[in-house]
Amino acid sequence: MIEDFLAGRLSDVEEAVRKAAAAEIMPRFRQLAEDEVIEKNGPHDLVTVADRRAEEHLTASLTALLPGSLVVGEEAVHADPSVYEAIQGDGPVWIVDPVxxxxxxxxxxxxxxxxxALARGGEILASWTYAPALDELAVAVRGGGARLNGESIRSGSPAPGAVLDIATSHPDYTSDDQKRALLGLRVPGVHTRACGSAGLEYLDVARGQLDAVVFSWEYAWDHAAGLLLVEEAGGAHLTVAGEPFRIKGGNALPFTAARDAETAARVRGLLLGA
Structure with missing residues (x-):
């Protein structure tokens, strides 16, 4: 059933994502009232009415497109952590970060x-990354490549000898051990900065505008869409244990996603102090 869906309904998902953004996100862009923004776990962890309404919109539309599927959304999990357990199952799961x-x-x-992202049994099958204010939509399908606004994209490789540009986790989201690992990136030939939207950083890796990302948390909604996008564009991802990142969890952190396998291995080595 899910194979038939992937063969013929991907454009319907794109339409659902666009409609949710048009209905619930963009009308509130630069229009938020003070009481429509709430801190969840600190000043860098915010939620707005747009996040909640967009997730509700997507939950309804995506489960209607694929009957029997479940949604693991950031805001639903915040309200009920047990929702996250659906990622461990064998049924189709939509993994959603509304904003x-x-x-x-x-x-x-x-x-x-x-x-x-659409996943089953811990495998990411397809993903959509939509930046409505930038008019950019990236789609990836396992084994089918990566596209941005309908055009195929490839991550390529860093130029030999060029400085590596890497976006990393904000220090507020790193443990002491992870901070020590990130210090390994402070070497000649590497330029680091704090990441913005994880999804857009992954997109920049996939289109070759950023060499790598390094993240220290494993919530699937932040990573599932981008990891498949990077893979299908020719990139690779590794945890510090030398394994690909698993959306089911239990990963050794931090981990990296990079433009190619060689760069991913190089960044892992730096994180290990090798």
Whole structure:
């Protein structure tokens, strides 16, 4: 059933994502009232009425498109952590971050996106990364490549000897051990900066505008869409244990996604102090 869906209904998902953003996100962009923004776990972890309404919109539309599927959304999991357990099952699961980059959204900056991935049994099958304020939509299908606004994209490889540009986790989201690992990136030939929207950083890796990302948390809604996008564009991802990142969890952190396998291995080595 899911194979038939992937063969013929992907454009319907794109339409659902666009409609959710048009109905619930963009009318509130730069229009949020003070009481429509709430801190969840600190000043860098915000939620707005747009996040909640967009997730509700997507939950209804995506489960209607694929009967029997479940949705694991960031806001639903915040309300009921047991929702996250659906990722461990064998049925089709939509993994949704309604507004990735909420801080940017709240500040009226265009660098935010909606992330949707379809997975089954821990394998990401397809993904959608939609930045409505930038008019960019990236789609990836396992074994079918990656596209941005309908055009095929490839991550390529960094130029020999070029400085590596890497976006990393914000220090607020790193443990002491992870901070020590990130210090391994402070070497000649590497330039690091704090990441913005995770989804858009993955997109920049997939289209060769950023060499790698390094993240220290494993919530699937932040990573599922982007990891498949990077893979299908020719990139690779590794945890510090030398294994690909698993959306089911239990990963050794931090992990990296990079433009090619060689760069991923190089970044892993730096994180290990090798």
């Amino acid at each position: 990735d980059g909420t801080r940017q959204f709240v500040h009226g900056e265009p660098g935010f996106c909606t992330l949707v």
